[in-house]
Amino acid sequence: MIDFTGKRGLVLGVANRRSIAWAIAQKLAAGGATLAFTYQGGRIEKSVRELAESVSSPLLTECDVRSDEGVERVFSEVGEAFGGELDLLVHSVAFADARDLEGRFTDTPRDRFWLALDVSAYSLLSAARAAEPLMEAAGGGSILTMTYLGGERAVPHYNVMGVAKAALDASVRYLAWDLGQKNIRVNAVSAGPVRTLAARSIAGFPTMEAIVEERAPLHRPISAEDVGAAAAFLLSDAAQNVTATTLYVDSGFHAMGM
Numbered sequence: 001m002i003d004f005t006g007k008r009g010l011v012l013g014v015a016n017r018r019s020i021a022w023a024i025a026q027k028l029a030a031g032g033a034t035l036a037f038t039y040q041g042g043r044i045e046k047s048v049r050e051l052a053e054s055v056s057s058p059l060l061t062e063c064d065v066r067s068d069e070g071v072e073r074v075f076s077e078v079g080e081a082f083g084g085e086l087d088l089l090v091h092s093v094a095f096a097d098a099r100d101l102e103g104r105f106t107d108t109p110r111d112r113f114w115l116a117l118d119v120s121a122y123s124l125l126s127a128a129r130a131a132e133p134l135m136e137a138a139g140g141g142s143i144l145t146m147t148y149l150g151g152e153r154a155v156p157h158y159n160v161m162g163v164a165k166a167a168l169d170a171s172v173r174y175l176a177w178d179l180g181q182k183n184i185r186v187n188a189v190s191a192g193p194v195r196t197l198a199a200r201s202i203a204g205f206p207t208m209e210a211i212v213e214e215r216a217p218l219h220r221p222i223s224a225e226d227v228g229a230a231a232a233f234l235l236s237d238a239a240q241n242v243t244a245t246t247l248y249v250d251s252g253f254h255a256m257g258m
């Protein structure tokens, strides 16, 4: 277990108990961190409230990352809850229109292309910008986002989400440069397929899991808990000189050529 005693964190992207964000939050809370949470939309409020209460969260608030004012409001609430300081930020948010995760990338219309990049990539910048003064006040901080190999290679059907992850991956490097000056680190975990809400609705997901298990060096499926452990490391002081990097939790699949 990693010690997060006295650390204060904000977690974006819990939808239910299967969410990768929740697996990360559990590792941080087990280490003694105090965590604030956001959720998107009233439909999932109840499930996220139950989870937040189970780790004695001092703040749960709504946030649609498409709104700059919404993101700024969340961080002002976080500042009030945590005495103007923040140590940890978990960004575990992605969305593309379901129609764009089947069929051909070529057919993605302009508005839905920008929707995917807005929610899945730009949101890291807006959150990092709002976190910066709070983390500076804390003497530094650590920001963690979730990415996928589909941003580096063409994974059939991942389509516009792959383009969004490519933008997200580059954003990690540029944010790490900007914020390094303030002792704020920015990293990503690249997870192999994990059976979450966002993944379950995807046709062919079981096939993808089977391909990873067959071809990855470790021949085993990836659990949200595995991802949580790697994320906790990057968020912790054990990674104090680690920034601008991607840690793969994919049973080694990314290293294979066949």
Ligand code: NAD
Pocket: 012, 013, 014, 015, 016, 018, 019, 020, 021, 039, 040, 063, 064, 065, 066, 091, 092, 093, 094, 095, 119, 146, 147, 148, 190, 191, 192, 193, 194, 195, 196, 197, 198, 199
């Ligand atoms: P999930 O559905 O549990 O989490 C996705 C979250 O994004 C949800 O909480 C949802 O509410 C939130 N979200 C979507 N649109 C939003 C908006 N406009 N404003 C605010 N929040 C919004 O699924 P997950 O698999 O835990 O996904 C979390 C992250 O992990 C995503 O970035 C995803 O790309 C990444 N990831 C997932 C896998 C996988 O196989 N599940 C693999 C690699 C990376």
Ligand code: 0WE
Pocket: 094, 095, 096, 097, 098, 101, 147, 148, 155, 156, 157, 158, 159, 161, 192, 193, 197, 198, 199, 201, 202, 208
């Ligand atoms: O990032 C993801 C999934 C993100 C996601 C999922 C959905 C489903 C519901 C984004 N937007 C939506 N929109 C919805 O309406 N992953 C890494 C999991 C994933 O998704 C795939 C994958 C993998 C892996 C889609 C196609 C192919 C592979």
